[in-house]
Amino acid sequence: MRESDIHINRVDWITVSIYFALVMIGWFNIYAAVYDGQAEKSIFDFSINSGKQLVWIGTAIMLITVIMVADPRFFENLSLFIYLAFVLLLVVTPFVGKEVNGQILSVGFGDFRIQPGEFAKFATGLALAKVMERPTFDLSKKNYQAIAFGILLVPVILILLQPDTGTAMVYFAMLLMFYREGLPSIYYILGFGFVGITLLALGIENNLYLAGAIVAVVLILIFLGKRTWQRILAFSLIGVGLIAFIYSLDFVVSKLPEHQQNRIMVLFNPDIDPLGVGWNVTQSKIAIGSGGLFGKGYLEGTQTKFDFVPEQHTDFIFCTLGEEFGWIGSLVVIGLFVGLLYRLVMMAERQKTRFSRIYGYCVISILFFHFMINIAMTIGLFPVVGIPLPFFSYGGSSLWSFTVLLFIFIKMDSSRATQLGRLG
Template identity: 80%
Template sequence: MRESDIHINRVDWVTVLLYFALVMIGWFNIYAAVYDGQAEKSIFDFSINSGMQLVWIFTAIALITVIMVADHRLFENLSIIIYLIFIGILIVTPFFGKEVNGQTLSIGFGSFRIQPGEFAKFATALALAKIMERPTFDLSKTKNQLVAFGVLMLPVLLILLQPDTGTAMVYFSFLIMFYREGLPQRYYILGLGFIALSLLSLGIKENIYIVFGITALVIFLILLGKKSWQRIVAFSLIGLGAIAYSYSIDFVVSKLPEHQQNRIMVLFNPDLDPLGVGWNVTQSKIAIGSGGLWGKGYLQGTQTKFDFVPEQHTDFIFCTLGEEFGWIGSLVVILLFLAILYRLVVMAERQKTRFSRIYGYSVISILLFHFMINIAMTIGLFPVVGIPLPFFSYGGSSLWSFTVLLFIFIKLDSSRAQQLGRIN
């Protein structure tokens, strides 16, 4: 195959190097997370997680090779088909998947299993890019909004049936891409308002305080001379709606499984159940805090070594980094994530087609959401929802899905000139 077909010279190698830097640092931290203080098992031992992660890394490299060799038009032409395939897999997963802890997240044969919810992210990104690429597709129009949200919400509803709330939440990160493509700001203002009111409703159990705040606002408007009855009535109705919404939030939360209710309440009161549902977050914060500025040293983490933090090789991998490499090591990894996100923004803005730009911002949205929520989760700023750290956490489905998601965009970026017919 000719070099011009693969566009080696146009590959964004900075992004590729950042990807491999994160993957390799993650691999070493996975070994640290399962290291028990004895050097009997090496990092290459296939009987432990670090050895298996190395297998996933090599298979991820094979996926990268296939993506980079493939024709860039393949991803656009097959985008809807890929989306429908994963929708079909999500439909059958609850019936034929493997159930673990009340959730049916994976499907496959024998020991080979994948989590369709992870792979459906890039499939949804491709489908949205294909649907929204038309010049006449305007997100300020209600009809187009319904189409875009329909494509987005279908996998969300199917994933909730598994049930997997954490993965389903990730799909709302596409709202970042929608904002770039022209979804009106009023939706975001309204959404942020509902989020703020939800947090107030959960954090302040006495709704009388909300009533007091709204009443004070109305009085303040009157004292300012804003005597328009329409405005006062409008604010009063908004206040009544806010109170009704706060009660509805309490009702919805009360219907959730007890462990999910506790996870939400621990966010507002970390000491609510320190030996139960609050154990993960408490121990994670202890591990990160004990690392200090420079950390305890590689393989020297006591919280990690003695398994105080559950799931420390997957969802809580960041606490292993914080304990052994301290504030400096954590900062380096955060800067690497910010660097790759910055490079992706630069790449998205230089795309020559709307399809590539929309897909690029979808990649940015998903990675940013995972990065922010995972770290916020480990330091107690967000409920524990089971969201892995991209390229870092242990798991084949996680690494493969993020790799495919990223390198499809890298391939599209390397072919951007050809997309306009500039290269024959």
């Protein structure tokens, strides 16, 4: 048997089974999301979203076949080329792409279009894995940190120019992989602290209380340690900087596009405009809550039939599940995602090369971020930023990109026995 043949006995069939279970449950829910109470169109009708999604599922299976029969070294050897190719696509997208709702996200011909920002996720994961696989690559050193962050930020900046804030945010999920590979904890402490202060500044009407708290913390830190002038100056500058930041935040938010301002407002005050900017989230929560324990039954969701929730077949697909299958059905799907992530962590830790392990954690990071943020959006715990639910939401680019992302790693895992002589 050639090395490029599929290692059938080594394929993680549990992971593959979870993938197909999520894809098929998602397909049935896509049909439910467009079902209007009449039986005129079947789930296989190619004129509606469920029929179109079936085509995407069929082509996704073809992509899986190509990936699984490819040489196991193919993606590693061409990782930087693949990354540069998608960076180039991101560069030309604003010039040749199709504009929808003020965003230029897709390129293609006629009805066949893809979103380079979605596919660049796996390409960025491959590039990071290739650069970081060297034994001498040490994320505790500033020069290596600059290289890794540079690779990560190039697609982020290009996607923000489209502009697509939601997709750009996903790339920062790979900081979870950076942590696994040795990025110092201080970056995460500062990052979470910055996010926490930002949320407090946005959520508290009177920033004077927050400024007072910052001053108190700075004074405590100064007096707890040795009171040298350098220490006092450093903490004082940090305190002044944070206070300046929280008082300038309203100005920064005011410069954001109106729809992004509205999303932030709804997050902190869901009832501010339930018939306007808060409509999506309000109706999504009503749909999920009305499902109760066991749901209303398949194709019996009233919120769905009467189109109360916009974009219900894409970003808000989870509320269709919650309304028709209730808490039990939602728990099953969440359990499948948790099981998938658990399997992927196990797979990543058993890899024989650093390249495969790093790419595996990129896959885990991206899927985890999409899963958490999408569900948080539908229940009002996170602003609506256009993050699809992996393998579940309608869309060819979404399904294809997640399929490629996952099955490249499944292929690496199935051929890990051939990597024993290439330990990193």
